[in-house]
Every structure is written in C-alpha cells, then in structure tokens.
Amino acid sequence: MKSVKELFIEFCRDEEGLTTVEYAVAGSLVAAGVVTAFSELGTTVKTTINTLITSLGGKPTT
Numbered sequence: 001m002k003s004v005k006e007l008f009i010e011f012c013r014d015e016e017g018l019t020t021v022e023y024a025v026a027g028s029l030v031a032a033g034v035v036t037a038f039s040e041l042g043t044t045v046k047t048t049i050n051t052l053i054t055s056l057g058g059k060p061t062t
Contacts, residue, residue, distance in 0.1 A: 046061070049061075
C-alpha cells in the first residue's frame, strides 16, 4: 500500500494531469475572450440602434 507522500509524488509526475490543467486554462481563456467579444458587440449594437432611433425622431434608450 502506497503512502500519501508516494501518491502525491506520483500525481505530480503524471503527465496526463498536466494536460488536463492545460485544457482547463485554455478553455477559461477562450471563455473570457467570448465574454469580452460579446460585451463589446453588445455595446456597438446598442449604439447603432440608438443612432437609428434618433434618426427616426425617437428617444434613444439608456
């Protein structure tokens, strides 16, 4: 039976564990990029719609 120390050392040396961590980091970076892109896109769309509303004589939204 392996000790906790041996199991921990084996876990740290496991290459597949690092791959999982790398995928998790990459996934979180992609998610952050998507959130940022959609936030910027939302602001641009809102500005465009408000410009159209103003052009038609309406009151833009806040």
